Amino acid sequence: MGFRLIPKEEKFFSMFEQAAQNMERGVLALKSLVTNFDQVQRYASEVKAAEHDGDTQTHEIIAKLDKTFVTPFDREDIHALTSKLDDILDLAWGVADRFVLYQIEQPTPQMVEIIDLLVRSAAELRKAISKATHLKYDNIIEHCVEINNLENQADQIVRHAVADLMNAGGKDPVEVMKLKEIYEHLERAADRCEDVANVLESIALKSS
Amino acid sequence: MGFRLIPKEEKFFSMFEQAAQNMERGVLALKSLVTNFDQVQRYASEVKAAEHDGDTQTHEIIAKLDKTFVTPFDREDIHALTSKLDDILDLAWGVADRFVLYQIEQPTPQMVEIIDLLVRSAAELRKAISKATHLKYDNIIEHCVEINNLENQADQIVRHAVADLMNAGGKDPVEVMKLKEIYEHLERAADRCEDVANVLESIALKSS
Amino acid sequence: MGFRLIPKEEKFFSMFEQAAQNMERGVLALKSLVTNFDQVQRYASEVKAAEHDGDTQTHEIIAKLDKTFVTPFDREDIHALTSKLDDILDLAWGVADRFVLYQIEQPTPQMVEIIDLLVRSAAELRKAISKATHLKYDNIIEHCVEINNLENQADQIVRHAVADLMNAGGKDPVEVMKLKEIYEHLERAADRCEDVANVLESIALKSS
Numbered sequence: 001m002g003f004r005l006i007p008k009e010e011k012f013f014s015m016f017e018q019a020a021q022n023m024e025r026g027v028l029a030l031k032s033l034v035t036n037f038d039q040v041q042r043y044a045s046e047v048k049a050a051e052h053d054g055d056t057q058t059h060e061i062i063a064k065l066d067k068t069f070v071t072p073f074d075r076e077d078i079h080a081l082t083s084k085l086d087d088i089l090d091l092a093w094g095v096a097d098r099f100v101l102y103q104i105e106q107p108t109p110q111m112v113e114i115i116d117l118l119v120r121s122a123a124e125l126r127k128a129i130s131k132a133t134h135l136k137y138d139n140i141i142e143h144c145v146e147i148n149n150l151e152n153q154a155d156q157i158v159r160h161a162v163a164d165l166m167n168a169g170g171k172d173p174v175e176v177m178k179l180k181e182i183y184e185h186l187e188r189a190a191d192r193c194e195d196v197a198n199v200l201e202s203i204a205l206k207s208s
Numbered sequence: 209m210g211f212r213l214i215p216k217e218e219k220f221f222s223m224f225e226q227a228a229q230n231m232e233r234g235v236l237a238l239k240s241l242v243t244n245f246d247q248v249q250r251y252a253s254e255v256k257a258a259e260h261d262g263d264t265q266t267h268e269i270i271a272k273l274d275k276t277f278v279t280p281f282d283r284e285d286i287h288a289l290t291s292k293l294d295d296i297l298d299l300a301w302g303v304a305d306r307f308v309l310y311q312i313e314q315p316t317p318q319m320v321e322i323i324d325l326l327v328r329s330a331a332e333l334r335k336a337i338s339k340a341t342h343l344k345y346d347n348i349i350e351h352c353v354e355i356n357n358l359e360n361q362a363d364q365i366v367r368h369a370v371a372d373l374m375n376a377g378g379k380d381p382v383e384v385m386k387l388k389e390i391y392e393h394l395e396r397a398a399d400r401c402e403d404v405a406n407v408l409e410s411i412a413l414k415s416s
Numbered sequence: 417m418g419f420r421l422i423p424k425e426e427k428f429f430s431m432f433e434q435a436a437q438n439m440e441r442g443v444l445a446l447k448s449l450v451t452n453f454d455q456v457q458r459y460a461s462e463v464k465a466a467e468h469d470g471d472t473q474t475h476e477i478i479a480k481l482d483k484t485f486v487t488p489f490d491r492e493d494i495h496a497l498t499s500k501l502d503d504i505l506d507l508a509w510g511v512a513d514r515f516v517l518y519q520i521e522q523p524t525p526q527m528v529e530i531i532d533l534l535v536r537s538a539a540e541l542r543k544a545i546s547k548a549t550h551l552k553y554d555n556i557i558e559h560c561v562e563i564n565n566l567e568n569q570a571d572q573i574v575r576h577a578v579a580d581l582m583n584a585g586g587k588d589p590v591e592v593m594k595l596k597e598i599y600e601h602l603e604r605a606a607d608r609c610e611d612v613a614n615v616l617e618s619i620a621l622k623s624s
Contacts, residue, residue, distance in 0.1 A: 159306075410478070
């Protein structure tokens with residue numbers, strides 16, 4: 001086969017793909033948590049593990065970025081992409097941890113719905129990042145449009161779920177606070193997915 | 209009159225002016241909402257329409273930016289300006305929607321006061337953006353200083369209104385939560401106005 | 417000794433050192449506030465004074481940055497460093513003000529603990545900024561790692577303190593809201609310390 005040099009960019013690309021896969025892994029663990037809520041501790045640990053690995057990957061990408069002169073994309077795009085991907089995992093872990101710490105008895109149906117949307121967003125992001133890192137920009141915009149749609153859906157569900165919760169009357173106000181905080185973290189996770197999509201769209205437009 | 213080429217920058221400029229006018233339109237619809245609260249649904253739809261148009265404009269500006277090599281201002285300034293303008297409308301719509309969804313009986317006098325400050329900020333922003341897009345940087349700083357003052361006033365009103373609400377005692381805690389959330393969204397809208405002003409100030413300083 | 421020109425960069429550097437010292441002063445005043453809570457008004461005024469001076473310094477640094485072509489570090493790093501330093505003071509003042517406005521009877525032991533961590537973070541930041549402004553990058557990473565550790569500790573304390581507060585039962589829900597908001601502001605202050613550390617780490621890596 002002969003000798004082949006792996007160019008710097010290729011390593012960079014594979015680091016990105018790993019970060020995207022790890023993000024998806026964390027979101028899938030959150031999905032397992034809400035659908036197997038009798039094992040909430042176990043799945044919370046899985047989300048935590050993904051979040052921890054994400055921290056390490058983020059740190060490595062940023063460190064590499066600061067020491068690399070030639071990069072495939074604009075420096076600020078890489079920075080935004082990496083830190084927003086990391087934010088998704090931080091928020092997923094924030095949700096998982098709050099289910100445990102706040103002694104939530106059962107996730108609400110709307111929480112499960114939003115996490116399903118997050119799972120779909122994570123898959124779209126992973127595919128779009130894989131294409132970007134192979135310099136195939138053709139269908140990236142479609143993935144990004146889909147992620148924007150999923151975020152809009154999540155936003156609507158959260159807003160109405162929180163309103164219903166508050167309008168219900170007779171609920172323990174502290175319980176309302178706990179659930180509201182979990183909803184808001186889920187919404188922010190969907191927002192960060194959209195932020196990553198916006199960066200990817202920018203990268204695709206600049207390269208087209 | 210003869211034939212005249214419209215340079216790329218001029219189109220860019222007019223897109224900015226439109227986005228600023230649309231932002232002001234959304235803030236004015238929010239003002240109509242609180243002063244004609246019996247027609248809350250109608251004015252909420254008007255805020256929503258402005259927010260929706262703002263999304264389209266933002267998307268067009270960013271897409272144009274990513275495909276344009278020469279731009280009038282620094283690329284990152286345009287990006288910040290556009291996305292922060294859009295945030296103001298998102299927050300105005302968030303407030304309008306919560307008045308409806310949370311079944312608020314009546315906006316508080318302090319909410320009307322803060323929205324009056326937002327109306328004044330929006331007018332200052334629209335004027336400053338119009339000057340910047342005509343490359344007349346002379347009085348931009350004055351507009352920015354005024355927007356900073358308006359934000360400080362809004363911040364003070366919000367902080368004291370929330371404290372009074374919480375210190376009152378005997379209120380339904382969930383009702384406190386609802387009003388507090390609306391106050392916090394109004395404060396964030398004022399913050400985003402200040403963010404836009406800071407970008408404009410930067411543009412003016414770089415060009416002077 | 418003879419005549420010596422002070423280069424532009426040196427002025428820039430000393431402005432940074434002053435901003436870092438002023439930030440530490442604000443955090444120390446917040447520490448005095450919680451340990452001398454019978455003089456809460458007096459120490460709140462001290463935090464406010466630091467916040468006010470910080471605003472002036474931030475404005476001066478940004479204005480100088482916009483008019484300076486050659487700067488010691490990347491323009492966007494200076495911008496991020498300055499505005500995040502300012503955020504720490506805004507949040508410290510937000511906490512001090514809320515102790516007064518929300519008529520808090522006594523800070524909780526966990527609040528004192530977190531403020532102790534903030535004091536340590538502020539000292540690390542001040543040292544790291546002093547080194548960076550003397551172009552001595554050798555041990556900056558160590559300071560940054562320590563600030564990250566301190567943020568992780570603060571995050572853990574806040575999350576458990578808020579959970580304990582909400583799980584306690586029988587508490588006045590509005591009182592829970594007040595304390596929760598103070599905890600969340602303290603956590604955000606620790607987050608902003610970490611943000612500053614991340615920028616410093618970037619600067620150090622780029623220069624090594």
